Amino acid sequence: MAISDAEGESPAAAKEVGGERKRKRLAERSLLAKWKTEGERKSYSSKLIEALRAAVATDCSRSRAVRVAADRALAVTARGRSRWSRAILSRRTLKLRSRARVARLKPPAAAAGPRAAERRKPPALEQKARVLGRLVPGCRKLPLATLLEEATDYIAALEMQVRAMSAVAEILSAAAGGGRSSSVAAEPM
């Protein structure tokens, strides 16, 4: 199983002179970029395969099991660097995502009239931040800055998950549809 451990931490980030914030920014950018590399996608794909094997064992609600397995594999690929991944891994059972139709309270004076001064952080912002906190696993009570960091990483990871799963689906449907096109080296009968 080719688990590419090629990149590791970006060495360039450490060498940069000029303050911790700059270093941190560079490190973050390279962390986000990691989700786009082929290596990460393949590493995720191989974990996905193992996870799928476990998932299809159960008969009931198979697609739910696939989703759970795919998420776990994604969290493992994140290598524990982010809160959302640790939160996923510590989910014990199938998390049934209850789509609670909570009525979203519209802020009273938002609709008509001049836009309120954005400097002051109107409640609408806090509300949206809360919604975002519910969407990213394990991020309900975070301060806004941390929440935004987690969200950016989570989005990049989800995009990779979509790419990887699409690729796997293509492969499987090609195999299922056209029959086994490339035959394995036949053993001499």
Add this chain to the structure above:
Amino acid sequence: MSSRRSRVSEEEINELISKLQSLLPEARRRGGGRASAAKLLKETCNYIRSLNREVDDLSGRLSALMATMDHNSAEAEIIRSLLRQ
């Protein structure tokens, strides 16, 4: 960490928000004009929801596909193509 949220540096928040903006597909299309923070948060939430939906759809597709193939050949097929690329 101070509890008064307005004290957290506005700069930091703006920085993170512009990073977020560069990730969202909508924002890229709009040509990079600065949208309000609330709008961006809302778009982020929508984007995450739509990504989740895609993953759910793909999970359904994968589980259906795996049902029609036997597991070993499914794995073999995936591994073979991973090695090929």
